[in-house]
Amino acid sequence: MTPQRYDLAITGGDVVLDGGEPTRVDIGVVDGRIATLTDQPIDADEQLDATGRIVLPGVVDEHFHVFRGYPWETYENATRAAAKGGVTTVVDMPLDQPTTVTAAALEDKLAAIEHACHVDYATFGGYLPEDPDEMTAMAAAGAGCFKLFTGGVAPPGMYPGVDDGQLLDALRRAAALGLTTTVHCENAGIVDFETARLQGEGRTDMAAWDDARPWFAEVAAAHTVALLAKVTGARVVIAHASSPQTVEMVAAMRRQGADVWSETCHHYLCSTKDDARKDGRLKWNPPTREADQVARLWELVKSGDVHAIGTDHAPLPNVAGADVWDQLPGAGNAVEIVLPVFATDAIHTHGLTFGRVAELMSATPAKLFGLYPRKGAIRIGSDADLVVVDPDGSKVLDAAELEYHQQEKWSPFHGRTLRVLPLHTVLRGRVIVRDGEVLGTPGDGVHLRPEPSTAAVPTPS
Amino acid sequence: MTPQRYDLAITGGDVVLDGGEPTRVDIGVVDGRIATLTDQPIDADEQLDATGRIVLPGVVDEHFHVFRGYPWETYENATRAAAKGGVTTVVDMPLDQPTTVTAAALEDKLAAIEHACHVDYATFGGYLPEDPDEMTAMAAAGAGCFKLFTGGVAPPGMYPGVDDGQLLDALRRAAALGLTTTVHCENAGIVDFETARLQGEGRTDMAAWDDARPWFAEVAAAHTVALLAKVTGARVVIAHASSPQTVEMVAAMRRQGADVWSETCHHYLCSTKDDARKDGRLKWNPPTREADQVARLWELVKSGDVHAIGTDHAPLPNVAGADVWDQLPGAGNAVEIVLPVFATDAIHTHGLTFGRVAELMSATPAKLFGLYPRKGAIRIGSDADLVVVDPDGSKVLDAAELEYHQQEKWSPFHGRTLRVLPLHTVLRGRVIVRDGEVLGTPGDGVHLRPEPSTAAVPTPS
Amino acid sequence: MTPQRYDLAITGGDVVLDGGEPTRVDIGVVDGRIATLTDQPIDADEQLDATGRIVLPGVVDEHFHVFRGYPWETYENATRAAAKGGVTTVVDMPLDQPTTVTAAALEDKLAAIEHACHVDYATFGGYLPEDPDEMTAMAAAGAGCFKLFTGGVAPPGMYPGVDDGQLLDALRRAAALGLTTTVHCENAGIVDFETARLQGEGRTDMAAWDDARPWFAEVAAAHTVALLAKVTGARVVIAHASSPQTVEMVAAMRRQGADVWSETCHHYLCSTKDDARKDGRLKWNPPTREADQVARLWELVKSGDVHAIGTDHAPLPNVAGADVWDQLPGAGNAVEIVLPVFATDAIHTHGLTFGRVAELMSATPAKLFGLYPRKGAIRIGSDADLVVVDPDGSKVLDAAELEYHQQEKWSPFHGRTLRVLPLHTVLRGRVIVRDGEVLGTPGDGVHLRPEPSTAAVPTPS
Amino acid sequence: MTPQRYDLAITGGDVVLDGGEPTRVDIGVVDGRIATLTDQPIDADEQLDATGRIVLPGVVDEHFHVFRGYPWETYENATRAAAKGGVTTVVDMPLDQPTTVTAAALEDKLAAIEHACHVDYATFGGYLPEDPDEMTAMAAAGAGCFKLFTGGVAPPGMYPGVDDGQLLDALRRAAALGLTTTVHCENAGIVDFETARLQGEGRTDMAAWDDARPWFAEVAAAHTVALLAKVTGARVVIAHASSPQTVEMVAAMRRQGADVWSETCHHYLCSTKDDARKDGRLKWNPPTREADQVARLWELVKSGDVHAIGTDHAPLPNVAGADVWDQLPGAGNAVEIVLPVFATDAIHTHGLTFGRVAELMSATPAKLFGLYPRKGAIRIGSDADLVVVDPDGSKVLDAAELEYHQQEKWSPFHGRTLRVLPLHTVLRGRVIVRDGEVLGTPGDGVHLRPEPSTAAVPTPS
């Protein structure tokens, strides 16, 4: 028997295997897939030394915006940022211009970005009230999931929201298609009323933004969504749950049989309303919450009631001179910093394990969106999507170093000391980032469809 | 000491005293109030023999429509029906023409009905989006409570619904005024979508009406209402909860601190969807439910999670030739039959006590709407509002004998054998019905305002 | 009609009627029973002016020891103390010499105390492992309820404890007899082990006593009791629950269908372990708890999860020179001070109402032990057992003024300022205490049996 | 680089990797440990073809009796049965003669069985009331865990039971030693009383045994155990939970912070009280339960509230002529049939996955007893303990083919059709059973101590 030759060997690292915690093992890659896990020597064309490092499955960002058609960001740039951040799969939102809520728009988009991406990508479709059958057509055209807004969208006019009847219709259709739906949950009536009220009071301070989008606006919307998930049997992800009350309500609805999941973002865990008050650009939908709420949200991460971390990567620009109401919301370049920012707090402050980090950022997102076990897991046969991190480093985040297209070099986390540092990123066996340097090129990434076989994958519990 | 002389003595009966069960005691009335409870002789100008009977506090109907300004019913007639049914207080809804959502409209209405009513009455105001300050003005003008619709109203155009922002505003205002708000809870988006969908399918059968207003439309709306009750501190009554799921959700929200209460109607307990299918007029908003749901609702009455019975007395006319979608909804003359219909099932089928019947129909409604202990209780100093019932009689309900103005003599419960039969009704010490014969006259009833002193009344738990 | 003449009128007071809160009403008594409640004049042979006072139903002490046969206290003296304290019924424990666990012993005791008591009394029987059928014989002889100890008794040898098999047997028998069982719940194995361990460590400080009887010893025993209550259908009162954890566990078991009730004592609410450490006689079984536990216990009183207050009146003597292990436990003369001590804190510190005080001290104990509505309620036909209190007085408790037989004049609450002060006590229409002066005589009190009719009394919920 | 040579390759199978579900992968073994997982060719000295088969981690039987010193069974024989049944590790109970509750007894036993076992083994110690410090000595001598009985043991006299004080002491000591304690939970008082009662009634039918050991005897004991686990911080396994009520109570106590776990046995899931009635040897402590209880227990397996399957392998002999009370209890040769019996029902009737089977039978037992990840997992570096099964075969269980020493060839599951069939067993890389034929020899198995490093292993949740 001639010795097996491998394309790539990742050696010396502590590897977070599927469902487990770091284990000293080497990884052999053949044809872009993980072929071997071993403590024996691997004879490979290329070596990636991970000694003293943690090897994680590549991050799957289940909530990622590029805003195609707006002049703010490019897929080349945004996915280059992803690669640098250890994110090897993005699930791309449909808030494009034109909006990606028809099969034609989706096909156009897929063609346009076919050679643009540094990392793999799946795509959201949406719901077109005038022609709901487009959902079926989008699924055929490659939509892997759907995105809905409960009522309003910010910035207004960007995307069609749904009322609760359309929500019911959309979830029935998604259930029939077997595809997951992510829903942005803020009760539009409450938010609009409070916004008008506070504007009427002359409020323009940063806290006014947060006050206009209270936790109960999120709970109210998310409860209706979870209830309709239960009624229709649809699988639903509650997008960017910012309030512990929302997560607790979702947990209660799950116990009642709803197939509903809580996603949160690193900025709801790693910053508070007090931080937001210091910077006029720190406005999100929903907003950051008070410190005690954030502490409760961490508890829910620990208890397992928060299921996934998405970035809500949203490269909206600074609007010069705009007040808090007119400024565009968004998290800036989140995809490049989500892993170090979240994992630093998770590991070094809150005592989470790297296994749990991988579950929140890779395995569960992959499972929720039909990409597992191809994505989200270090196991034989899976795509060799990996990120090698320094688990105990130290580096001050400098926004000027981040990838941006037309915008200012800005980050809500500028100046923060990071301890968990992504060093190398591997996409299907190719080292696309080595020591922070991007080696990959646009077009490395391919389009992903949810795989039918994954229907048999056990539900994350 | 000269012997005390009483205006009226009710003797020989088993009396449901405040907070208790039937006790053998006599009642002495002076100046319209209960002056004495005793097992000693009472020297009175007038005697009402209750031997072998149960004496209950007069029923307080907290959910009563006359639809002033529409040509369907008169206050004389409707309150005459109330008196015959043992109802001594009604809380009158504002779905009038013009709608009673301004102080001017309320003052006009109060003046118009001042000499019309056979029984006492309190009045609902509403919320006018264009001028919410009218709530304060209505409270000053005598509104005892407020009525809101979550979104849509049927028949459409009859009354202004609120969106969730207005709901928040209205509940904040009601909390500041210290007044109770009743909310009709059906998610308008869901109901409208399902209605259009079923109409699109050509459905015109009776069940289509019920299918278009599923239980989860009620739960979705009621959850938002309960959540905003919690946030604002307002006391809220969930109107005519038809689904056990709604009542259970309300119970859970109460445990979380919301001051929210579940009202149901006799027709959700004493008839089922199967009954409704037999008669094209048997449509309600919300509709009757399946038999197993009704059974669960009875369990919740027994457990104490249902707090009050309202009638939703709604004398809407038969629309000749109308299909299920165009027919006007409504319970017909409910105020005259609510006591015998509900108590017959409650006592003879479900094993409830007369004490519990009085709590559901008199004490708790009075407490919820600020009328207790003047109303809703047999205790010293309370208004001598009483109904004497035969606890174990037998009489077939004949719709032709019921009080109606212009409409057909119709009842959903026509032909039903009643076992608990109201015989005599006493209003502030006056026997206004004796042996089923109305002795009172229009104008006997007076307008009631919630009393400030009742703030100290212990909350029903 | 000649004017009715009454034996006694209690006039001018705010009366806590059955199930309600203080109401301005006068009470007329005929033949020892409440004949009339009225706001009209009462023509009576004797007047008791209650102007400015609160009139409560006489306290029913469901947990009262005299220890007949021991040289410590007499029934004359102990019930005289009860009368002075506003307690009109005591339920007397069977820890006598000989123990009252046979019909013969009960008959002997009943004959002996027939002319001794100032207030009415019911009597506990017990369980004799050698002849369990004595339970049936005791019920026939007049036992109104049964008392069990889970394992050990302190002082040891005083009374037969039961193991869990005997507990099962006893509860099955009590259920068949329809009588309530009170169980002292401390896990004997745990308490004995910890006692031996701490004695082995040479501990003799006051806290050692408390440490040897930890909260989980109570929870462990009470859980088994509650579980067997559920299995047998017996009604069980958890005696003197000292730990909030016990009360919470009982509440959970009630929701699972066990007919089990939480009694606590004023000393678990009105003193803490810190108080106990200051006085070598302040030892109880179970012991007082830490201040934060006491605060939680008050919360459970407010929430309704604590159902009744018993005194555990236990006039055990000071044993000169005894250390903490040999000193006799007991609450001293609790029956004379339970009302002012508990009500002072309840009303003036914790915001409870007089209605709730009456529920905890009179109505619920009477219901639990089959004495309601004869006892525990101010309503027509009930025994005219009343206590008139000054709701907002001030008096320093002086142990020297308390009734004691052979013992030192001692009280755990000596020196405490009382705000709710019992002034007059009425037993079946006789004023047995007026302005603190005892007017009654031994033999005023009669023996009470649970009344069959009370089976229909609604269960306190 | 010269090609790596492996000692053994298991090829072609679907492998249940640690924490996952069957995946097509090959396994390379070096020096008894899993060295490689791969889909590439493996060059090995020995091949084990698993094509079409499922490869599971070897079963870890956490509840295994041989009864050393009794004349019933030998370690050679019992562990030979284990090997045939796919069990590669047993945790051996201390119910020996003399009892293994001292370090001396443990050392003697370990020396005696050093060359006897076909599979690896860890050993339980116990609690000696007369000298509790022996727990520490036993831990030093190699005890990996402790076994306690709540009160009584059957057969009586076999082993010292503990009272609740000793239980508290033992759990405190186990917590300090960092070792797990398994507790047999049946309330001795209840069982003894019911036994005497039923014997007194002349009952000798099979159901009498079950009736004497009701579900609430288990719940009562297990609650105290769980409460003391919480108080002491000890990790406790509730042995052979037979009642769903027990498992539900344990789940509730876990939510309150107790480190307590529910073990059940295949016979509580795969047979019912009706089965037991048909065969006089089918008596267990605790007994099998009614069919509806068994159905609820399966639900709790599915929900994750049952954590582990033990066998309670207990080769007690048939006592000729004994009635139900005198017959020896026990499950016969359970270790040889637990995997096919449980997995047949789990996979083919109840829809569990092989991943869940491995979790219940291998991973969680290994974690609970400090043996993970050396045992219980197919991952790099773990011992190559494997069982290859036919997932969809068919074979009728013939008791005559089972391993037994002196006893009759008997099984409760004789005649049952098995669908999941163990074919080959691998112990640390040695094929000790191939196609059902035992190739291993006594002494293949080694003694296991819990590894300190496993303290860092994440707790099963």
Ligand SMILES: [Zn+2]
């Ligand atoms: Zn969003």
Ligand SMILES: [Zn+2]
């Ligand atoms: Zn977004």
Ligand SMILES: [Zn+2]
């Ligand atoms: Zn309505």
Ligand SMILES: [Zn+2]
């Ligand atoms: Zn209405």
Ligand SMILES: [Zn+2]
């Ligand atoms: Zn006691």
Ligand SMILES: [Zn+2]
């Ligand atoms: Zn006592």
Ligand SMILES: [Zn+2]
């Ligand atoms: Zn056992």
Ligand SMILES: [Zn+2]
């Ligand atoms: Zn065992």
